[in-house]
Each structure stands twice: as structure tokens, then as C-alpha cells.
Amino acid sequence: MATSNWTTPHSTTFILLGIPGLEEAHVWISIPFCSVYILSVMGNCLLLAVIKSEPSLHEPMYLFLAMLAFADLVICTTTVPKTLCIFWFGDQDIHIDGCLAQIFLIHAVSSMESGFMLAMAFDRYVAICNPLRHSAVLTHQAIAKIGLGIVLRGAVLLGPHPFLLKQLPYCGTHVISHTYCEFMALVKLACVDTAAMRASSLLVAFLSAGVDFILIVLSYILILRAVFSLPSKEARRKSLSTCSSHICIMLVFYTPATFSFLSHRFGHVEPHVHILIANIYLLFPPMMNPIIYGVRTPGIRQRLLYILGLKSA
Template identity: 80%
Template structure:
């Protein structure tokens, strides 16, 4: 009897519904989703190949960018294949351990992405506000330590999430109204008080993405202050152009991320709208990051064309 009760409260599988209310359109929705996934794989794969093979790009900004591209690849591959299986084959079951692994990878890697973006903002701050000491401050050893620190922070702070979720009893249902497993989606299915767990999740979110965002904004305020203090119009334009791609990428990442996070906890958004935004949060940045950097960074653009065998006009 106790074994049966444990199985009921701790199911071996969860059921992912996809996008409730839009089931009839799942096949059509899968077309842009699949296209975004392919573009993400190609774009980030090309970006990694360009940075790896071009020694002139072995600088702090591009090294952080390569780590961002790798995180993007893993996030896309963690979510999209299962989502497409739901849309195409109605393969909605996901093993509990696979679900918990998906939660850990999504949340820890997006936390790492936020950290890498902060590192890139710091790199731009040093390059523009203290250019003569840039190479002395951001040495290869310092860059490696920053990268390791970002990875450890994401793994340690988000590591407890799957273990906490595994202990929860799910007596209401094991059906998740989503295209992938998400921390709050499982918390809402539990039939015990999860106030402490929700508070921990909020604290982690503030200490990672929230704090990173504040520091990124502060960095760019200082950068813009320094840029507009430059006497040369050409120097101002060059500095702003260099920062433009970073600002675009950060807007693409933080806007859907904060919308998804806040609407899940405090908002009253239609379920299908929330799920679509939540998917944009894990799909859109991986697709846009290589496009933005490829278009706005001449060194990456030229090398990418060379790798593809295209002669620049």
C-alpha cells in the first residue's frame, strides 16, 4: 500500500500538453519552431567555429561570446527536440528524471548566459573607459576564472532545484500545461505548501539574473557617460557601434526572460500567451545572438564568410 501511494504521489512520468488551446495549430506552430532551431544550430555552430579558428578573435569579448554560443546550443537542444515530438507525434510523456534534468539545464544555463553577458558588459566597460589597461586587467587567466565562476554559480545555485522537486508529492495531476518542464510549472502541481521553495527560487533569480541585469545597466550607463565625453565624433560613433550589438543581445535575452518569470509568479496571462513567451525566452536569443554579432561585428562577419567559402563584396 505504501509503495502504491509513493508511486501515485511521485509519478515516473509527466505529460507535457504543448500549448493548451492551440492543439489544432501545433503542426503549423512547429514550422517556425523547427526553423528557429535549425538557425540556432547553424548560427551558433558557425560562431564557435569562427572564434576557434581565427586567432585574432581570441580576446575576452569573443571568448565570452563563444561560451554564450555554447550555452545557447545546449538550451536549444534541451528543449526543441522534445517540443517538436509533442507537435508532430503527440509524444507527450517525459520521464521524471528527464524532466528534472531539463529543468536544471534550462535554468542553470540561462543563469550562465546572464553571467556571460555581464562579463561582456564588463569587458566593454574596461575597453572604453580604461583602454590602456584592458589587456592587463582582462588577462587570459582572469577571463578563465570569470568563466569558471559563472559556470559554478549557475550549477551550485540551481543544482538544488531538481532534488527539491523530486521530493514533492504530486497528488493533483502529473499533466504539465507546457512544451517543456519548468520549475514553477511543477511547483504548482504539488499538493504541499511550497512557500519556502518559491522564496528560494525568487532569491536565486534575484541573486543571478536580477543582480546581473542591474550591473549590466550600470555598466552601460558608465560606458555611455564615457562615450559622450569623447571629443571626437568618429570615436563616439565607433564606441557606440561596438556596444550596439551587446545592447541588442541583452534586450533580446532579458525582455522575454523577465516577462516569463514575472507572469508565472505574479501575472494573470492567458496560458497560451505565457507558454509562447516562455518558448521565445529559450528559442529566440539562441537564434538572434549569432545573427546580431555576425551582422554588427565586421571581424566575425568576414571570417564567417570565409569559412562558408563566400567572397565578401
Template identity: 80%
Template sequence: MEASNWTTLHPSTFILLGIPGLEAAHVWISIPFCSIYILSLLGNGFLLAVIKTEPSLHEPMYLFLCMLALADLVVSTTTLPKTLCIFWFTDNVIHTNACLAQIFLIHSVTCMEFGFMLAMAFDRYVAICNPLRHSAILTNWAVAKIGLVIVMRGAIFLCPHPFLLKRLPYCRTHDISHTYCEFMALVKLACEDTTVMSAYSLAVSVFTGGLDFILIVLSYILILRAVFRLPTKEARHKSLSTCSAHVITMLVFYTPATFTYFSHRFGHIAPHVHILIANIYLLFPPMMNPIIYGVRNPGIRQRALHILGIKID
């Protein structure tokens, strides 16, 4: 009887319901989802190839961009294949360990993405506010150490999540109203007090994403102050253009991320709307980042056109 109770309260599998209320439209929703995923794979893969094959792009900004592209690939690949299985084959079952691994990867790698964007903001700050020391401060070794610290921060802070969720009893239901496993979605299924766990998750979110965002904003305030002190309009325009792609990337990433986070914890919106936005948050930035940098960055754009055999007069 005790073993049966343990199995019931600690299931070996969960059921992902997809998008409740829109089950009839799952196949149609899968078309843009699959298209975005394919574009993300192609775009980020091509971006990595462009930077790898062009020695002039082996600079801190582009190295951080490579890290961001790899993180984008991990996040989208962690969620989309299973989501498409739900939409196409009604394959809703996910093993508990796979579910917990998905939660860890989504949240830890997203935390890393915040860090990579902060590193890119720091690079732009040094390049514009202290250009003569840029190459001395951001050496390849320094970039590697910054990247390692960001990865370790995400892994260490988010490592407790799957272990905390593993020990929770789930006596309400084993059905998750989502297309992928999400920390708060599982917490809401538990039948014991999760206040401390939710507080830890909130603290991690504030300390990583929130703090990184504040530091990014501060970096750009200092950058703008330095730019508007430049003597000529051309110099100001050139300096601002080097930051534009990064600013657009941050808006694309932070806007749905912020909405998803607050709607899940404090909002009262329709479940299908929340789930759709949560998927956009994981899918849209990985697709858009290569496009933004390909269009806005002359070095990447010219190398990409050269690889594609397109000549621009």
C-alpha cells in the same frame, strides 16, 4: 498500500500537454519552432567555428561570446527535441528524472547566460574606460576564471531545484500544461506548502538575473559617460558601435525573459500565450545572437564572409 500511495504521489513520469487550446495547430506551430532551432544550431555552430579559426578574434569579448553561444545551444537542445516530439508524434510522456534534469539545465544554463552577458559588459567597460590596461586585466587566464565562476554559480544555485521537486507529493495531477518541464509549473502541481521553495527560487532569480542586469546597466552608464567625454565624433561613434551588438543581444534576451518570469508568478494571461512566449524566450535569443554579432561586428562579419567565399569590394 503505502507503496501504492508513494507511487501515486511521486510518479515515475509526467505528461507534457504541449500548448493547451492550440492542440490542432501543433503541427503548424512546429514548423517555425523547428526552423528556429535549425537556424540556432547552424548560426551558433558557425559562430564558434569563425572565432576558433581566426586568431585575431581570440580576445575576451569573443571568448565570452563563445561561452554564450555554447549556453544557447544547450538551452535550445534541452527543450526543442522533446517539444517537437510532442507536436509531431504526440509523445507527451517524460520520465521524472528527465523532467528534473531538463529543469536543472534550463534554469542553470539561463543563469549562466546572465553571467556571460555581465562579463561581456565588464569587458566593454574596461576596453572603453580603461583601454591601456584592458589586456593586462582581462588575460586569457582571467577570462577562464570568470567563465568558471559563472558556470559554478549557475550549477550551485540551481542544483537544489531538482532535489526539492523530487521530494514533493503530486496529488492533483501529473499533467504539465507546457511544452517542457518548468520549475513553477511543477510547483503548482504539488499538494503541500511550497512557500519556502518558491521564495528560494525567487531569491536565486533576483540574486542572479536581477543583480546581473543592474550591474550591466551600471556598466553601460559608466561606458556612456566615458564615451561622451571623447574629443571627436568619430571616436564616440566607434566606441558606441563596439557595444551596439551587446546591447541588442541583452534586449533580445531580457525582454521575453522578464515577461515570462513575471507573467508566470504574478500575471493572469491566457495559458497558450504564456507558453508561446516562454518558448520564444528559449528559442529566439539563440537564433538571433549569431545574426546580431555577424551583422554588427566587423571582425566576425569579415571572417564569416571569407569562410563562405564571399568577396566584398
């Protein structure tokens, strides 16, 4: 590649290195990446098919879960195919428009996933703390409005990011030490002061995932208080069981996401460790969500076995 492509302020191409320091192992690393991607696509497609085909699952929790499954498909498909091209074929070039599209989809859809988890927590809160009003509060119309609001929030908050990044002069190297384009990775390549942009990204992160996480924690504090006030041990066990799957999914999503976010901005971890964690954040939840709900939810499990031909109707 010509040197000018690496140094001109308005170059239209970036170079994705993959995982620096582990180049020799790229082919071996691609095996779990590809396997997890295939499992994620199959699992979430099956989950969507199960929820769509089973009328008894057209309830708020499962409709929000379907939205989460669709978001998972978008997230992993946005990043993994290009990552595998880097690992298998050494195809490291990415046009700036493709790079910015990746950034928008990754961050906007991640924000939407966080919102869907908050919606699921709200559903559990109403179902356990105010069960008599559950069907009246979470009607199909209300669910559609909540889902649309979450999508619009992600699009509005993260929509400006690609336009701001495209205006930056990248007069140094255009090499991104990552497997995909990431907001902070591009900000660090700019040759102007980006303090205001970094601060705005922190604010956006707080207004989306940060606020969601706080509200989810508060909702579960209220849920647990209501559950442990129930007189029957069996009622407490059943109520906790309905929340356990959601809690597992939140831990799977927020734990690597928080580590990746903080290490990119404040931490000093080895580059290959950060990149692997960042990929786990995008790959692991889409694979685990269908498994967690498929194993722990009898309605989904039975319908799935029927679709796969392993159980009669």
C-alpha cells in the same frame, strides 16, 4: 495511460500537453519552432567555428561570446527536440528524471547566459573607460576564471532545485500545461505548501539574473558617461558602435525572460500566450545572437564568408 500514473504521489511520469488550446495548430506551430532551432544550431556552430579558427578573434569579447553561443546550443537543444516530438508524434510522456534534468539545464544555463552577458559588459567597460589596462586586466587566465566562476554559480544556485522538486508529493494531476518542464509548473502541481520553495526561487533569480542586470545597467551608465565625454565625434561614434551589438543581445535576452518570469509568478495571462512567450525566451536569443554579431562585427562577418566559401582569404 492508467489512472494510477496520474494520481499516485510517487509517479515517475509527467505529461507535457504542449500548448493547451492550440492543439489543432501544433503541426503548423512546429514549422517555425523547427526552423528557428535549425537556424540557432547552424548559427551558433558557425559562430564557434569562426571564433576558434580566427586568431584575431581570440579577444575577451569574442571568447565570452563563444561561451554564450555554447550556452545557447545547450538551452535550445534541451527543449526543442522534445517539443517537436509532442507536436509531431503526440509523445507527451516525460520521465521525472528527464523532467528534472530539463529544469536544471534550462535554469542553470540561463543563469550562465546572464553571467556571460555581464562579463561582456565588464569587458566593454574596461575597454572604453580604462583602455590602457584592458589587456592587463582581461588576460586569458582571467577570462577562464571568470567563465568557470559563472558556470559554478549557475550549477551551485540551481543545483538544489531538482532534488527539492523530486521530494515533493504530486498527489493531484501529473499533467504539465507546457511544452517543457519548468520549475514553477512542477511547484504548482505539488499538494503541499510550497511558499518557502517559491520564495527561494525568487531569491535565486535575483542573485543571478537580477544582480547581473543591475550591474550591466550600471556598467553602461558609466560607459555612456565616458563615451559622451570624448572630444571627438568620430571617437564617440566608434565607441558606441562597439557596444550596440551587446545592447541588442541583452534586449533580446532580458525582455522575454522578464515577461515570462513575472507572468508565471504574478501575472494572469492566457496559458497559450505565456507558453509561446516562454518558448520565444528560449528560442529567439540563440537564433538572434549569431545574426546580430555576424552582421555588425566585420571580423566575424569576413571570416564567416571565408568559411562558407563566399570570399577568398
